[in-house]
Amino acid sequence: MFALKPKGEAEAQLSAIGRSQAVIEFDLSGMIIAANKNFLDAFGYRLDDVKGKHHSMFVPVDDRDTPEYHALWASLNRGEFRAGEFRRLGKDGREVWIEASYNPVLDSSGKPFKVVKLATDISAKKLQNLKDTGKIAAIDRSQAVIEFNMDGTIVTANDNFLNTMGYALHEIVGKHHVMFVDPSERSSAAYREFWAALNRGEYQTAEYKRIGKGGKEVWILASYNPVLDEKGKPFAVVKFATDVTAQKLKNADLAGQIDAIGKSQAVIEFNMDGTIITANANFLNTLGYTLNEIQGKHHSMFVEPAERDGSAYREFWARLNRGEYQAAEYKRIGKGGKEVYIQASYNPILDLNGKPFKVVKYATDVTRQVLVRMGNERVRSMMDSVAAGAEELNTSVREISEAMTKSRETASGAVERVASADARAQRLSEAAKAMSGIVDLINNITGQINLLALNATIESARAGEAGRGFAVVASEVKSLANQAKQATDKIGQEIGSLNVISGDVVTALGEIKQAIDHVSEYVTSTAAAVEEQSTVTSEMSTSMQRAAAEAAKIAAG
Known part of the structure; x- marks a missing residue:
């Protein structure tokens, strides 16, 4: 507090203070008496704006009626000095932070x-302190923080660190950092150099393997930060760490998977323009190149010339540049023009912004399987042709079988008709023979008539004139008998010819019947053979169709 001093000395002190600090005077009720330029500038007022008003105009509304604010003025009225950091309000509600002392001035x-x-x-x-405090609080909430002396002994640690390592604070304070280090590393030159570098004020950051409570293995991404005094000499180390154990295990798993893929598959990497970055031994062996022969060259070196300038190939790389995954079976060209078939996937790798920055291709050589499949397809095609031919043959055989059956039926009908004709011819021959007998009988009768006519002529001659009429009759009878004999002779000749023809017909019909019998036998035996052939052909057609179906399944994989 201020006591009264000689006027000149007091004015000199106030003048010196007024040049460097904001100064304001209040009566004991808190009403403003005066304020210097520094104060007015800091709060944005003129003297007329504040003079005669209460100190509470600078105090936030929520603080004006608090016990603490009333206690401030009560203590000042008792002559008690008050100092500290205070949040006050400037003109238009602007927040002003001041470091201030309230000094009661005493009378004599x-x-x-x-x-x-x-x-x-x-x-x-x-404001900067608040920002720093906020940052530290944010770090404290999100990261594991531990503080060490320069000899490595532990000063303190936050909950995140303790939870990560599995300890309580009292279990680690005063102990050395070495308690978190793998036993095989504790006595190493690298660990000694680690602390030597920190003691030189050198910042250390890396991914570290540490040992938690119970021997638990913990991986952290950490920075060790030497804290310097005003002379630039380190006096403490603050470590900020993030537990990356899960990520480390995941990365190890991924690395193991990638390593396993690299051992079993052909792998090659490209820039987004298609130029080759690197390739593993499997890929190089599959295509027949060395790494030096392909590195920096374009993927199109593996593509058939006819395909390189096609729109499909340009679209292929356009899609990869859009981050679109591509997978299929591809035909590629190896060293020396050899054809290689691969089952491959082209995988765009994205950066943190989701933009592709390279392409990794995983491939399996399926050349042998493709050639086998192509062979199977050719075999299937041939078998399809054979099966179709067998089906056509089966159809033809069925048609032949049906025709032979009809032929057999026709031959049987012909045999029956020939037999019927033969029977009729036999009856005709017998009738002709019977007619020959009748002709003979008529010839005998005409002979007897001629004999009677002769006798009549002789008798009429003996009778003389009385027998002349009888002679004429006898002559006419003889003439008729001769005509009858001529007709009968002609009929006999015709019947003889008919007998000859009937005999020839009977003989011919017998030969025809015999021939038709032979034909019928041949047709019957042929029909049986065709029936057997039809059965065999049908079975063969079915078997070929089954074989073609199986070949199709094999070709399909």
């Missing part, structure tokens, strides 16, 4: 009669 009797407040505007510093 030692009784306070006014208050002089000396203040420094620390708004910028306070």
